[in-house]
Every structure is written in C-alpha cells, then in structure tokens.
Amino acid sequence: MIFSNTMGRDIGDTDLYKNFLFADFMRESQSLTIEGAFKDPIGQGFLFNILEPGDEIKPRSPATESFRYSGGESAVIKADNGLFKTVYFTFGLEDIPDEATRNSLMNRTLQFLG
Numbered sequence: 314m315i316f317s318n319t320m321g322r323d324i325g326d327t328d329l330y331k332n333f334l335f336a337d338f339m340r341e342s343q344s345l346t347i348e349g350a351f352k353d354p355i356g357q358g359f360l361f362n363i364l365e366p367g368d369e370i371k372p373r374s375p376a377t378e379s380f381r382y383s384g385g386e387s388a389v390i391k392a393d394n395g396l397f398k399t400v401y402f403t404f405g406l407e408d409i410p411d412e413a414t415r416n417s418l419m420n421r422t423l424q425f426l427g
Contacts (some may be wrong), residue, residue: 314400314402314422315378315399315400315401315402316402316404316405316406316424317367317401317402317403317405318365318366318367318368318370318403318404318405318408319367319368320334320340321336321338321367321369321403322338322341322368322371325337325338325368326338328386331357331373333399334390334399334401334423335372335373335374335375335376335390335392335394335399335401336370336371336372336373336376336378336390336401337366337370337371337372337373338367338368338370339370339371339386340367340368340369340386341366341367341368342366342367342368342369342382342385342386342388342403343365343366343385343427344382344383344384344385345362345363345364345365345366346360346361346363346382346383347359347360347361347362347363347380347381347382347383347388347389347404348360348380348381348383349379349380349384350361350377350378350379350380350381353377353378353379353391353392354421354424354425355379355380355389355391355400355418355421355422355425355427356379356380356389356421357364358379359380359414359417359418361409361411361414362384362409362410363404363409363410364407364408364409364410365405365408366382366402366404367388367403367405368400368403369382369386369387369388370386370387370388370390370401370403371386371387371402372387374388374391375392375393375394376390376391376392376399376401377391377392378390379391379400387403387406388402389401389402389403391425398425398426398427400422400425400426406418406419
C-alpha cells in the first residue's frame with residue numbers, strides 16, 4: 314500500500330512504477346473530488362473530497378481502478394498478480410479530512426491485501 318501525491322511525476326518512467334505499481338502516469342490532477350469505482354471491493358459507494366490532489370494515472374494489467382478523480386483518470390488502483398498485491402493511492406491519506414471515510418477506506422484496503 315502506497316500513498317503519494319507526486320510519485321508519478323517523480324518516478325513514472327521507471328520499471329518499478331510500471332511493473333510493480335502497474336501504473337502509467339498521465340498528468341497532475343486538478344480535481345478534489347474522488348469517486349469510487351462501481352463494484353470495486355475498495356471503492357464501491359465512496360464519494361468524498363480531498364484537500365490536495367495528486368497524479369492522475371492509468372492502470373496497467375493486472376491492475377484495476379478503485380477510485381478516480383471526478384472528470385479525470387484513476388486516483389487509486391489495485392493489483393493482484395498472483396505473487397503479490399499492491400494498492401497505489403495518488404493522494405495522501407492525510408488529505409481525506411473525514412476520519413470515518415479514512416477508517417472505512419483503510420479497512421477495505423486491508424481486507425483486499427489480506
């Protein structure tokens with residue numbers, strides 16, 4: 314599990330970024346609204362605002378989207394390649410002002426990671 318506002322901008326062209334996080338950096342986001350992906354075990358039913366946006370990304374196989382920036386690309390992706398699982402958040406946990414939302418998000422993420 315990784316939280317970072319600028320990782321895509323910082324290391325988005327590396328093998329680590331593409332082959333471990335399974336992400337492609339798209340751009341810096343301007344949106345403060347995060348929408349959960351329908352039928353996703355982490356994101357389903359979530360809609361919340363954050364204090365500071367991060368990077369917009371696209372998932373690379375086997376990753377799938379859990380959250381997206383409103384009107385933009387993915388904000389959180391998860392992957393299970395059979396060897397390991399990852400969850401990559403492009404915003405900081407501290408950027409979610411509501412404690413109940415942070416707690417629910419962490420519970421679902423930890424359940425996915427097993």
